[in-house]
Amino acid sequence: MSDDFDKEYDEMEAYFAFEEDFEHEYKQSKNRNKNDANSNNQGCYIATCVYGSYDCPEVWTLRRFRDYTLAKTWHGRVFIHTYYALAPTLVKLFSDTKWFKSVWKLLLDRKIKKLNDEGVINTPYQDKKW
Secondary structure (H helix, E strand, O other), X not given: OHHHHXXXXXXXXHHHHHHHHHHHHHHHHHHHHXXXXXXXXXXXXXXXXXXXXXXXXXHHHHHHHHHHOHHHOHHHXXXXXXXXXXXXXXXXXXXXXXXXXXXXXHHHHHHHHHHHHOOOOXXXXXXXXX
């Protein structure tokens, strides 16, 4: 009988610890979302993770592409909104892993080179409000 009680007690303790951790994470996430909503930057979560800054030539190129190409079409805007819904979670889950950064760096480097070759410049950039 004592073993059953101890087991149930341990399970309840684990449940309440999980609940406290969940509540803490929820509150932190809510605060991060408020801060993101109040800031001017519009994301580029994966590129910022890969290149280490929101203000670097690679990310400037991608932000211009987003604002002047993707945002002009309905399917581009759907992509942007989908990206902003998913990317923060991906970065939160995988940003500390080497494979995540190396895979995305390879893909982004190719895209950025192509964009630069097509004339998208990589100079400092202020996000366009759209």
